[in-house]
Amino acid sequence: MFQTQQKLIANNYPAWKYLLLVVITIVGLTYAMPNLFGDDPAVQISPAKSVEFNQGTQTEVASLLDQAGLSVKSSVFENGRFLIRFHNTEDQLKAKSILKDSLGRKAVVALNLAPATPAWLQGLSAQPMYLGLDLRGGVHFLMDVDMEAAIDKAYLRYIDEVKGTLRDARIRYVSVDVAEQKLEVQFKDVATLSEAMPVLRQAYENRFIMTIDETTAAPKVMLSLSQATIDETKKYALQQNITTLRNRINELGVAEPVIQQQGDRRIVVQLPGVQDTARAKEILGATATLEFRLVEEQGDPYRAEKTGYAPNGSLIYKFRDGRPILLQRRIIVSGENVINAQSGIDPQQGSSMVSVTLDGAGGRKMLATTKQNVGNRMAVVYIENRVDTIEENGQEVKKRVTTKDVINAAVIRGQFANRFQITGLDSPQEAQDLALLLRAGALAAPMEIVEERTVGPSLGQDNINQGFISVVVGFILVLVVMAWRYKVFGMVANVALLLNLVIIVAVLSMLQATLTLPGIAGIVLTVGMAVDANVLIFERIREEMRNSSIQTAIYAGYEKAFVTIADANITTLLAAIVLFSFGTGPIKGFAITLSIGIITSMFTAILGTRAVINLIYGNKRVEKLSI
Structure with a gap:
């Protein structure tokens, strides 16, 4: 017992602790280093759908840039796309304009910022942190989800x-239709209604509120969605739209996008680095999808259009050239069942087409339908929702417009299931866009862009410079105060503080986190808070020196201050976790950097400074401490 106490008071660390500190320092420096090299202005050239780049394309691109007299820093062709780096933004913008005009529709040309990390660091998978919209520039969209349309769709x-449930129970109904956000099921008499009610209650009691109306000639039951079902439908619509938007943005090839929920019906989309918003807005705002319906052959569509009456409960649609056609109400499959879609050229007609692959459920429905309807026609309905801004009474008013066009109505020649082609499209570009939207999935409800902002790269650079200056100024002030107040111990704390900052940056880089201005605020706050632990330890050492030996005072200062340090940091960490759990994007960024900073500051302030102090004063006869 006496030997153990003497060993502790000697203030020696075992070799493995020093080794751990050295390893963490080296790893931290390695993975923080890529952030020192900045970004190169670049142009990214991706092939359009159904297009492949080859050696000829590479030669063409190089020739175009050479003829324009643009100086290229480097050009890389990987994964079927080009990434061309330039020395300045002016050359980057000129190159984009030239390449976009020359390559036309066979390529998507976009501005980019490519990390200038050396190859040897890239070989270690060391990459810089992503920069958020407020630092890098880009576009910001706030999108509102039409929850009323989501409920109507439900x-x-x-x-x-409901029809299938009644048919399975062998109960005959007159009609099942939607009226004033209620599902009305009509029966021929009260007896049939009474027979149907137990079946409907068993199947839908948890989802609908049922009201019986026997006052009409055909008695009916009205099914209204329960509040729980409405809430679930709205939640599903929001989450499905977020997933769909993320898939669409992945198709666009945008790096580190931010897509998150805001409130109970809005979605924030931030695309850092994107300056040309036209393409992004077109894809994000589009709600195009498809419906496959059988053609109602019994009836004259021109007569139905003229009279406004469609026979057999069918619906009146139109081709793009204005010709009317009657379609059955039942939807065979829709865009929600599509798992893959590729644009191409129909070898027989030479027109644009989209090859579609359905999921299992959609394939089964399609097989059952085509099996029973060989020789009949099946129509493909293209549905697009958009928001037009019109002027009414001198004011701009946003109006939602929905267009439903029949793009194809072909005869079913044989049975097919989950693979088939859509023809009748106007252009290759339309086929490419439709394939992209179908691959990304259908939106559960229409959306409207209610706010759009573009952040220029110059503003982003200004934010970076201001944030960097704030970190440096705060850091230097803390260094000066600590060195003046605690002498050698203060210098040791400053080294630990520098290591803490390096480790924070390294962790954020390894996690490939997106750094925003609130994140920088979290780092600045951490720099100020990180020395708190050392201040507590050093003040405790001063107190212990009045009644104890030098070595005992050092030991007691670290040991007795540990509980206080742990309590203070744990409570702050809990607050950061709460901020992360309930906050939105900027608050989450602040909470993440603050949490990482708290953990790393405890490591450097306790283990790091103790290791250096042990090297300086440990196991030595010391008469006075410089503290």
Whole structure:
């Protein structure tokens, strides 16, 4: 017991602790280093759908840049796309304009910022942190989800389900339709209604509120979605739209996008580095999808259009050239069942087409339909929702417009299931866009862009410079105060503080986190808070020196201050976790950097400074401490 106490008071660390500190320092420096090299202005050239780049394309691109007299820093062709780096932004913008005009529709040309990390660091998978919209520049969209349309869509989905439930129970109904956000099921008499109610209650009691109306000639039951079902439908619509937007943005090839929920019906989309918003806005705002319906052959579509009456409960649609056509109400499959779509050229007609692959459920529905309807026609309905800004009474008013065009109505020649082609498209570009939207999935509800902002790269650079200056100034002030107040111990704390900053940056880089201005605020706050632990330890050592030996005072200062340090940092860490759990994007960024800073500061302030102090004063006869 006496030997153990003497060993502790000697203030020696075992070799493995020093080795751990050295390893963490080396790893931290290695993975923080890529952030020192900055970014190169670059142009990214991706092939359009159905296009492949080859050696000829590479030669063409090089020739175009050479003829324009643009100085290229480097050009890399990887994964079927080009990444061309330039020395300055002016050359980057000129190159984009030239390449976009020359390559036309066979390529997507976009501005980019490529990390200038050396190859040897890239070989270690060391990459710089991503920069958020407020630092890098880009575009910001705030999108509002039409929850009323989502609920209407939910009612429409239940029509076929309710019909199927009644058919399975061998109960005859007159009609099942939606009226005033209620599902009305009509029967020929009260007896049939009474027979149907137990079946409907068993199947839908948890989803609908049921009201019986026997006052009409055909008694009916009205099914209204329960509040729990409405809430679930809205939540599903929001999450499905977020997933769809993320898939669409992945198709666009945008790096480190931010897509997150705001409130109960809005979605924030931030695309750092994107300056040309036209393409992004077109894809994000589009809500195009498809519906496959059988053609109602019994009836004259021109007569139905003239009279406004469609026979057999069918619906009146139109081709793009204005010709009317009657379609059955039942939707065979929709865009939600599409798992893959590729644009191409129809070898027989030479026109644009899209090859579609359905999921298992969609394939089964399509097989069952085509099996029973060989020789009949099936129509492909292209549905697009958009928001037009029109002027009414001298004011700009946003109006939602929905277009439903039949793009194809072909005869079913044989059975098919989950693989088939859509023809009748106007252009290759339309086929490419439709394939992209179908691959990304259908939106559960239409959306409207209610706010759009573009942050220029110059503003982003200004934010970076201001944030960097704030970190440096705060860091230097802390260094000066600590060195003046605690002498050698203060210098040791300053070294630990520098190591703490390096480790924070390294962790953020290894996690490939997105750094924003609130994140920088978290780092600045951490720099100020990181020395708190050392201040507590050093003040405790001063107190212990009045009644104890030098070595005992050092030991007691670290040991007795540890509980206080742990309590203070744990409570702050809990607050950061709460901020992360309930906050939105900027708050989450602040909470992440603050949490990382708290953990690393405890490591450097306790283990790091103790290791250096042990090297300086440990196991030595010391008469006075420079503290």
